[in-house]
Amino acid sequence: MTEHITTVAGVAVDTRHWIGGRRVPSAETFTDLSPIDGSSLGEISRGGGEEAAAAVAAAKAAFPGWAATPRTERARLLRAIADGVEKRLQDLAIVETHDNGALLRSHRRGVMPRVAHNFRFFADWSLRLGHEDFETRGHTNHVSWDPAGPSVLITPWNAPLMLATWKVAPALAAGNTVVLKPAEWSPLTASLLADIAAEAGLPAGVLNVVQGLGAEIGDALTSNPDVRRISFTGSVPTARRIAASAAAGLTPLSLELGGKSPLLVFADADLDLAADLAVEQYDNAGQVCLAATRILVEETAAEEFTRRFTEKASALRQGDPRDETTDIGPNVHSRQVEKIDGFVRRALAAGARAVIGGGPDTDLGGLYYRPTLLTGVGQDSEIVQEEVFGPVLTLQTFSSEDEAIALANDTRFGLAATVATGDPERARRVTARLVAGTVWVNCFFVRDLRAPFGGSRLSGVGREGGDWSFDFYCDMKNTVTAPGSGQPHG
Incomplete structure (x- = not known):
């Protein structure tokens, strides 16, 4: 067991994947280096096609049960994850500073509290999600947000956990299951998130974390026909490859691709x-x-x-x-x-x-x-x-x-x-x-999760935040009911 545990400034981190509610090693590894001094933070399981397929299969198997889970229960579990983040805030801040070199004071004061806020916000927002019914020639139109299915989330290294949970939280709140692929230059806090989610009681297979080099595992994730949503933050060239990979299944994409502001x-x-x-x-x-x-x-x-x-x-x-x-x-x-x-x-x-x-x-x-x-x-x-x-x-x-x-x-x-x-x-x-x-x-970087976020031109496709996140992670349905037939629910 200890061969798969690395210790970062006193914090133990499992270097294996998290698939279907259990730790899964790979035969090969890659070295995670700290930008602070170039030291090795550990040998990380290096996933490929086999691990990608297993993670998507686990997400697919868990999807019907999670999609059928009442919104109130999903929201309760997301809040429990937020509680777990706050309990381990110091550990998360220390590990992420060693892993990507960002300021420890920023992680403590702003970034990790924002991680917890991401879960609480989308848990609460999912409970208020709705649209007023409207009439068409006496018929009632009822709009609902149905969970779309397994979602692949590919996240960057510059704010690893905050940007990952910006995607994970609304996807889970929407009723989707998730395969999270963190950046290979900063994978460690994603592994800790898997532990926190399991401790909070999230069912096996609802959240899966696979590590590896993008060129080796990325296409296997994004081309899988069982994946129904892909969200990616990163470079334009990588986004083009993801879009081409997803095209065969017409898998909907959300892309945030940086800028030159x-x-x-x-x-x-x-x-x-x-x-x-x-x-x-x-x-x-x-x-x-x-x-x-x-x-x-x-x-x-x-x-x-x-x-x-x-x-x-x-x-x-x-x-x-x-x-x-x-x-x-x-x-x-x-x-x-x-x-x-x-x-x-x-x-x-x-x-x-x-x-x-x-x-x-x-x-x-x-x-x-x-x-x-x-x-x-x-x-x-x-x-x-x-x-x-x-x-x-x-x-x-x-x-x-x-x-x-x-x-x-x-x-x-x-x-x-x-x-x-x-x-x-x-x-x-x-x-x-x-x-x-x-x-x-006359200000900068004031962000509210109720607001749409995304870019124009090569800065991306789609918007996330508030209703926009749920519009992406769900299949929108309009149910039209004839007079006297009762009203739909949900």
């Missing part, structure tokens, strides 16, 4: 606030899909904005994410750092200038990339058009509102946008014309 700073803005918003984009070492990495500043305010931004950014403390005083930790993996540095080096070679940063912090180690701001970049340049997913921002200027909007919308993406202005009328005009799933005005 703008921060528009008008001269009438509170420039201190605008600079704070810009510095906030370095959160999680820049590994945030919503990050406004393209700063667009009105020409007349550019010099003063840059001065204030540089002063604030220079005060950030980069270092060990376990230290309470650290503001920026490491990036997740050497391959990610190589990707980030490649973008920056090519931009500098093309004529960009690094106002701050411009390379790794070699004193801290190979995975700590210095917060970087580049100027002198063209709108068509790679650094402006492609997602870097690291602590790298660009700054461009504009002279008019129309130019600001044109620059903001001139990428293939459309996930989010942030606007800094002191003019409410301008805010209304500009936000109405921006292509984005979420727009923040």
